[in-house]
Amino acid sequence: MTSALVVDAALVLLVLGLALWITAARAAYGAAVGFVAYGLLLTLVWVRLAAVDVAMTEAALGSGLTGLLLLGAAARLAPYEADEHRRRPGTVLRVLVGVLCAAIAAGLAAVVLLLPDPAPSQALAVAAHLPATGLGNPVTGVLMAYRAVDTLLESVVLVPALIGVWSLSTEMGWGGRPGFLTPCRSGSALPLLARVLPPFGILVGIHLVWAGADDPGGKFQGAAVLAAMWILVMVAGLREPPPVSDRLMRFLLVVGPLCFIGIGAAGIRLAGAFLAYPEAYAKPLILAIEAGLTISVTAVLGLLLAGPPVPEPQYQRQSRRRS
Amino acid sequence: MTTFLLGAAAFILGTVTLGLVRILRGPGNADRMLAAQLLGTGGVAALLLLGVATGVGAVSEVGLLLALLAAFGSVAFVTGGGRSSDASAADTRGAARSEPE
Amino acid sequence: MSGTTLFGLCAAALVGLGLYGLICQPGALRKILAFNLIGSGVFLLFGVIAQRGGGVLALAGTGADGDPVPQALVITGLVVAFAATAIAVTLLVRLAETSARGTLEGDEPPAPESSDARRT
């Protein structure tokens, strides 16, 4: 397996080189471009670590959506960047911090080298109890059954995150349309891409959600792809983002967590504990929760990128200038 | 066969690593974006090679995701984030052609 | 040395690099990027532990996957990290728009009529 080791070493070198660039680059935009490439390489690393579910999440979120977010922010912040370099700490301080950070990294490396062998693992316990849920993918089993509270809290915490983004709007902007994704100016290629790509993307996204029960994939990966397609359509100017006062959209934002909590509460009566599933109906219930969560997570991810709402006149002005 | 496929994956990763010099040198942000784009395609190719070589199932679906979202970096680059109020004349072109130093 | 250990060492180095960037880079967006580096390093450590934990499965002859519990934790972590990054970036853009600077240092307070600056 030495040839596999060569690939791993090449990957590690690439990842570390890019991380160095992200830390040391002079301009924030260049660092953000590096971060896009970095997310892509991490996907490869996750595949090498036999975590295909995580690799899919990283591919969709880490390199796709985060890249869009960071590049957009870097372009907006570029005018304010000039005075940053003056504020760089002095050489002595930097050397001191460097030594301390190297010590922390060395400590972590020692922990990695001293990990117990054989490693403690819950993989066998998960594999033994997986058939009771009717699922075939152990990661989905962990997410939906054994650590369902984690997943519930995570899906709930996305909603306050979105409220946090919205609350950064100006007073006049409240109730308007999100203002980060004004349609792009170029006339030709982007709308074409936004017409051709989403049908495939939606197919892949729904496939990931559906196949996630038995094969790698799942609601978060699928929702990230669906959100990316939605954003593409908004960026190309084919559809406007909905105003934040839209009631249907607000309902879609919370339908997943509500569904999860409702079924979880029903579990107290039917199966004796919060978030427990009656064994005969475990799989249909899990699928229902996943469907609801997919809708909500898609909406939240898309709107997180769309940014805080702006007043309607300003939105119209931005759109006109770009088109 | 496995060794050959792994070797090819390492080779492609190595070449796109060389391409990353473009990220360092620039000169414009568009050139950096090009290097990231090449890394994206090379990464997908290496991923497919790795997947077939090591027999990890569903790797082609990861490649599918990467290829699906490959254009997003450049889309973000071109739209330039939609500057809200000030100096929009310098938006795309400014971001595209601004020199790093 | 196995590939898994190599990735573990890489994760440790990423945490160190990210921490350095978080402290030493003055720009707030750079700090967000550095924080994401730390996060990815921690996630990779989880991945290494998951991969090692999968050894039990290989011994039992049921497959070569990793331990699913850390993997599931990483998936939820990635989604939450994305949401946190989105909030941080939005906060930063608002800060820059209202006070015309991209750093977090507070030695010059922003102009008081800042909330109107965006509508002009």
Place this chain on the structure above:
Amino acid sequence: MRLALDLFTIVAVTLGAIFFLAGTVGLLRFPDTLTRLHALTKADNLGLGLVVLGLLPQATAPLGWIGLIAVWLLALLSGATVGQLLAEAVRPPEWDQTRTPDAPPVGHPNAPEASSHD
């Protein structure tokens, strides 16, 4: 038969890797952004295409084939779009009006080299 298929894989994957090498060299050596874009899209389309072609005999039919070919088609689509978008973003503004005599020899602005081959 197995040997012939393996040989086919080796030849096609090697050719694909060579295209990646050529694309990288072009990215590093070509003088301006539009010519570099040209080099990049070659690696995108032909390099990945040849690698996919070479992997087809090794994949399990027919689902594996569909997956591999879909990856290539998507890469073609996004490669073509990215070529257009980036070329549009870096095109000098004066090309919009007239062709200056000392314009770099990378093709007419209305038919940019970088996007004409996909």
